Amino acid sequence: MAIFRSHVLICGGTGCTSSKSDQIKKRFEEKVKEVNLENEIQIVSTGCFGLCEEGPIVIVYPEGSFYSRMTIDRVDEIVDEHLVKGRIVKKYLYEDGSKDDKLKSLGEVDFYKKQLRVALRNCGVIDPENINEYIARDGYMALGKVLTEMTPEEVIKLVKDSGLKGRGGAGFSTGMKWSFAAPNKADQKYVICNADEGDPGAFMDRSVLEGDPHAVLEAMAIAGYAIGATKGFIYVRAEYPIAVHRLEIAIGQAKELGLLGKNIFGSGFDFDLEIRLGAGAFVCGEETALMQSIEGKRGMSRNKPPFPANKGLWGKPTIINNVETLANIPQIINNGADWFRSFGTEKSAGTKVFALGGKINNTGLVEVPMGTTLREVIYDIGGGCPNGKAFKAVQTGGPSGGCLTADHLDTPIDYDNLIALGSMMGSGGMIVMDEDNCMVDIARFFLDFTVDESCGKCTPCREGTKRMLEILDKITEGKATMEDLDKLESLARNIKETSLCGLGQTAPNPVLSTMKYFRDEYEAHVKDHRCPSGVCQALLSYVITMNCKGCTKCARLCPVGAIEGKVKELHTIDQSKCIKCGACMDACSFNAIIKK
Amino acid sequence: MKSLDELKKLRDESLKNMEMRDTGKEIRVVVGMATCGIAAGARPVLSSLVEEVAKRNLKNVQVVQTGCIGMCIYEPIVEVYAPDKEKVTYVHIDEEKAKRIIAEHIVNGNVVNEYTIGAVEK
């Protein structure tokens, strides 16, 4: 095997690929060839490094230099200076906002210092399209250990003892799930990986699939051995083409090495995997709906029991685990239950990956031990809100979760604490909002999402969420009464109680939690017909400020003739005529027109 | 894959190429790779150091390149940094000398005095 003196790792995650990291890689390859170093320098496309805000990201080893916001025209300089002459190109290194000096290497970046990467340990470190790099990092050791040294009962006990809970939302014990399916006798059992990551703003599963696909395959084979299944399905969103492509490659390589297929490690255990694509239906993240979809039907959920462990895919015993959950399994097998329990809290063991997004400086993926506080995640790692704006709320758990306020920042994050506050862990999306975001509008946004995604099978969810959305529309238009607020609340509680599946049962959470913590904002919309954050269009008026130079451009453009004023004098808008089209604001060259 | 041993073998082979990405190593071997160093033949020295470290499976050692060290007449220059020890600077190094540095200094802890800058200056 050739030994390279330098490795150039280029992020090939979806975020960085969107900003042309594939072309940057191509230029590196060309340039390295031009300077005749192609046998000394290895160029690798990896999974997500997590710091998406600073992408595209390039890391050069052995120095570990962290180049951020790369562009194609910087490539030549980095090759000429750094790779040929050994001079790190300091001006292109990642700059940590909190310090004056540019940082040199990955380990010194604040964003990474406070993290503990278990599920993401290989993301950004290995080439996901090369199984040897996974194996170099102890890949498939756990599968080998399980098949040659452990009984299925021992595997289940180990996973149970680790305290691992499902990372996809509900937080059910993974070991328990497996133990329900194991004793059932059947001619066929199934293992399903739920990679239908539908929560808007959550992308950790995609990053694991893109950055470390073999970890998921290995874990599925271990699960198959534990419950006695020989067949697995990975149900993945069609919106993730890079993830699907890498999974296909990974399955092919694993089969070639005999790590999937017949008689793995000479143990007599067979395991085969198939990828199934979703087609854009949020409800398919719910396990019964997901199985319907794999069977090629409309993804509609059904009553439980029977649970999938007894009657699942095609009526056979089935276990369904989320991507991030599975990514933890090989390491639990290799390092033991106590090792895993040493991270996190008493009731929530291990780490959790969060997707930080919205009004935050360091958008990206972070993995921290359970029990880390929201403040540490949002401020110490995420760098707080940009442009000096005030933090208002953080939304966790996607459309099933709720909003938490500044008062909750010191809450340690775990399953129970979040539920107690009216939100939930969900899959780990964390959207930060600042003073410019209207909480009523955010609640309306989530309801709009659930109305659209409700499968339509049960009445509370299909009809109820629609009625809730209508009331929220009324509020954001300033047409609601205080009675409407009460109606909204009681309707929300009814839907929570009576819906068939998780989608409906949690759909009212964003509304209930914002009503609880931001009731004053709701009341301002209802009583004063005012949107305090200046978001809800119908409640805003366009106003001309003192910046007006009297150029008359807006008055000439206004389609309803609502603007009056003489040349070189301050203009005014007649609010009774204004239709709020915004044309004047777009046209003004002096930024003199504002929305209030 | 027929046995765990077979997998371990493949892992150890693959690991040699991955060692590079671990930046937390104790001993650093630094090669001057500025224009002057390269002109004097630093590139094959660097390659031979990397190969030798990989061949001997020295997990504790990191081979890095650096810019001009400032003593162009002594290039190629190789510096060895080890914890709690003084920096050792080797000068006029070629591929063979590089191998000897790894074998004697890095592996056995005996500085190759005749290649050091002190010996050459005398």
Add this chain to the structure above:
Amino acid sequence: MQNVLDLTAKKAEFKQLKTYMDSIKDSQGVLMQTLHKAQDIFGYLPIEVQKFISKEMDIPLAEVYGVATFYTQFSIEPKGKHKIGVCLGTACYVKGSQLVLDKLAKELNIKVGSTTEDNLFTLEATRCLGCCGLAPVMMIDDEVYGKVDPKNIPDIIAKYKE
């Protein structure tokens, strides 16, 4: 808009679909894959194609239609030459992607979910594309535009009109 398919002109496409269907016929529950493939080939799922799949797979047409209309990624209407998708995931929404979408609708003079009269653009709101670091994000065909400012939209659109 023409919505009837000239079957004789599409012989090669049907053959291509048939070949794919034969290649996966040993697997269970492959209706979704078949529809994905058919949409790749035809660009959308006209009723003639649904009938063909129904007959070949021996699944009632009602069920094929049911699946084709349940999932948002399947379309039974033809799409414009360029598909514009604006991400309305939470991260993009809080960073103003609704304004991007509104601006596009105004600029193209169509409603969200419809196609321009010249069949050049179809405008859609999409679910989270997973590049939240680039919010607000929009996609035109396979090209991703990150950190979109509504002001730049006319220029971006103009590139595709040539």
